[in-house]
Amino acid sequence: xxxxxxxxxxxxxxxxxxxxxxxxxxxxxxxxxxxxxxxxxxxxxxxxxxxxxxxxxxxxxxxxxxxxxxxxxxxxxxxxxxxxxxxxxxxxxxxxxxxxxxxxxxxxxxxxxxxxxxxxxxxxxxxxxxxxxxxxxxxxxxxxxxxxxxxxxxxxxxxxxxxxxxxxxxxxxxxxxxxxxxxxxxxxxxxxxxxxxxxxxxxxxxxxxxxxxxxxxxxxxxxxxxxxxxxxxxxxxxxxxxxxxxxxxxxxxxxxxxxxxxxxxxxxxxxxxxxxxxxxxxxxxxxxxxxxxxxxxxxxxxxxxxxxxxxxxxxxxxxxxxxxxxxxxxxxxxxxxxxxxxxxxxxxxxxxxxxxxxxxxxxxxxxxxxxxxxxxxxxxxxxxxxx
Amino acid sequence: xxxxxxxxxxxxxxxxxxxxxxxxxxxxxxxxxxxxxxxxxxxxxxxxxxxxxxxxxxxxxxxxxxxxxxxxxxxxxxxxxxxxxxxxxxxxxxxxxxxxxxxxxxxxxxxxxxxxxxxxxxxxxxxxxxxxxx
Numbered sequence: 001x002x003x004x005x006x007x008x009x010x011x012x013x014x015x016x017x018x019x020x021x022x023x024x025x026x027x028x029x030x031x032x033x034x035x036x037x038x039x040x041x042x043x044x045x046x047x048x049x050x051x052x053x054x055x056x057x058x059x060x061x062x063x064x065x066x067x068x069x070x071x072x073x074x075x076x077x078x079x080x081x082x083x084x085x086x087x088x089x090x091x092x093x094x095x096x097x098x099x100x101x102x103x104x105x106x107x108x109x110x111x112x113x114x115x116x117x118x119x120x121x122x123x124x125x126x127x128x129x130x131x132x133x134x135x136x137x138x139x140x141x142x143x144x145x146x147x148x149x150x151x152x153x154x155x156x157x158x159x160x161x162x163x164x165x166x167x168x169x170x171x172x173x174x175x176x177x178x179x180x181x182x183x184x185x186x187x188x189x190x191x192x193x194x195x196x197x198x199x200x201x202x203x204x205x206x207x208x209x210x211x212x213x214x215x216x217x218x219x220x221x222x223x224x225x226x227x228x229x230x231x232x233x234x235x236x237x238x239x240x241x242x243x244x245x246x247x248x249x250x251x252x253x254x255x256x257x258x259x260x261x262x263x264x265x266x267x268x269x270x271x272x273x274x275x276x277x278x279x280x281x282x283x284x285x286x287x288x289x290x291x292x293x294x295x296x297x298x299x300x301x302x303x304x305x306x307x308x309x310x311x312x313x314x315x316x317x318x319x320x321x322x323x324x325x326x327x328x329x330x331x332x333x334x335x336x337x338x339x340x341x342x343x344x345x346x347x348x349x350x351x352x353x354x355x356x357x358x359x360x361x362x363x364x365x366x367x368x369x370x371x372x373x374x375x376x377x378x379x380x381x382x383x384x385x386x387x
Numbered sequence: 388x389x390x391x392x393x394x395x396x397x398x399x400x401x402x403x404x405x406x407x408x409x410x411x412x413x414x415x416x417x418x419x420x421x422x423x424x425x426x427x428x429x430x431x432x433x434x435x436x437x438x439x440x441x442x443x444x445x446x447x448x449x450x451x452x453x454x455x456x457x458x459x460x461x462x463x464x465x466x467x468x469x470x471x472x473x474x475x476x477x478x479x480x481x482x483x484x485x486x487x488x489x490x491x492x493x494x495x496x497x498x499x500x501x502x503x504x505x506x507x508x509x510x511x512x513x514x515x516x517x518x519x520x521x
Contacts, residue, residue: 008405009402009403009404009405010403010405012405012407012431012491013403013405013453013489015431015433015440016433017433017434017435017436017437018433018434018435019432019433020430020431020432020433021430021431022427022429022430022431023407023427023428023429023430023431023442024425024426024427024428025423025424025425025426025427025428026424026425027424027425028424029423029424034464034465034466035462035463035464035465035484036462036463036464036465037460037461037462037463037487038460038461038463039458039459039460039461040458040459040460040461041458042458042459045459048392048394048461048483049394049396049401049483050394051391051392051393051394053391053392054389054390054391054392055389055390055392055481056388056389056390057388058388059388063390065392080410081408081409081410081411082408082409082410082411082412082413083406083408084406084407084408084409084428085404085406085462086404086405086406086407087402087404087485088402088403088404088485090402107405107407107431109407109428113406116460166389167388167389
């Protein structure tokens with residue numbers, strides 16, 4: 001056996017046939033608790049090499065690993081094997097042997113690894129986002145206060161910049177942006193805010209009122225005209241513009257016309273009517289159709305996932321029950337749903353579970369795991385209850 | 388809290404580390420437990436052009452192969468950096484210092500070699516031996 005020509009990792013991996021290499025403890029062998037092994041999918045490798053990966057989490061949470069668009073849980077998998085870790089013998093490396101003998105090739109073991117970390121893709125944890133932003137919603141009082149004190153660098157409580165959110169929410173940047181969008185959050189003076197309901201309602205009422213007042217057609221609105229009108233009513237441009245885009249959609253790219261977005265408008269008006277509690281269906285429909293701008297048809301379909309109906313005696317009652325107020329983790333979601341009702345027909349249940357997206361799980365799989373399904377006969381609708 | 392995972396390797400050229408993995412535990416001669424640095428463990432041989440390897444530790448010989456990892460393993464180092472806010476607080480960063488794509492894996496029970504004194508003189512202290520556990 002001849003001695004291999006080089007030492008270090010390359011000496012081991014490139015050991016020529018009919019040669020040998022000495023394996024010894026490194027001159028700086030120790031537990032090296034600051035060195036860790038992480039198993040990574042080949043396709044995730046570029047994320048690491050181009051520095052697009054961060055670890056996120058609060059002091060009491062298990063850290064998650066985030067790329068720009070996905071979130072991964074980290075699990076340590078121990079081994080009872082002896083895993084000798086051998087660095088390359090690169091002279092510029094910090095792991096260079098301190099008394100290396102140039103003539104004898106040695107593969108030096110720097111550390112014996114006790115295991116390796118593994119990644120598993122998980123859904124982002126966004127439930128806390130609503131909680132944080134609800135601490136200090138943006139409302140009329142603040143909007144009217146034109147005294148914006150830029151000198152005051154001390155952070156006010158309950159206010160979060162993008163940087164603050166990134167440090168507290170276990171989600172990738174893309175998932176966090178999506179979460180903010182789902183909450184209809186708006187960035188004001190560098191802080192992410194949600195508008196308080198009263199304020200939001202006020203703006204929409206003014207918007208609808210102005211449409212009638214100016215005899216505009218609800219499906220052919222001029223954005224600038226509408227915003228000028230709202231500003232004249234005392235609303236800051238950024239807020240007016242934000243609300244406009246929540247409740248209107250572009251109809252024609254060229255002519256720059258917009259129209260009222262039926263679903264958000266109808267849902268918002270329904271929420272306003274039902275905010276004090278349940279109501280008889282007939283009463284609700286009367287009030288609702290009255291408030292909805294002419295030209296838009298009031299259909300209960302748009303309220304799927306926002307309200308529930310129940311039969312009490314001869315009457316049908318309707319009340320608010322929004323999927324947006326439910327937890328996003330499947331176990332908690334189903335728990336809350338079965339708290340509300342012990343049995344759900346599929347037609348009623350579907351709008352409240354269709355948004356559940358867990359990597360590696362289909363909706364069918366989640367239903368199988370968390371519910372018991374019965375079907376009285378082939379023609380009737382399946383019924384789901386708690387497991 | 389956010390910890391950045393940096394890679395000082397430069398574009399895609401991460402130093403390649405190696406793993407030699409065996410079942411059981413390598414023990415040092417009594418008295419050497421705290422002075423393992425620079426101690427020889429054994430000799431790794433590749434007898435032929437096959438990817439077959441032997442690892443001789445003391446009077447035990449293990450037989451193994453070079454295995455390509457299904458998923459590469461990154462070697463990460465946790466480093467403390469001065470916090471941007473400049474106070475006494477220290478921030479933490481993770482740095483990718485290497486990548487592992489292959490290992491030499493020994494899965495067999497050690498075979499005791501016919502005992503004879505090792506002819507190669509060693510001036511690096513006592514030799515180590517293997518013992519199998521579990």
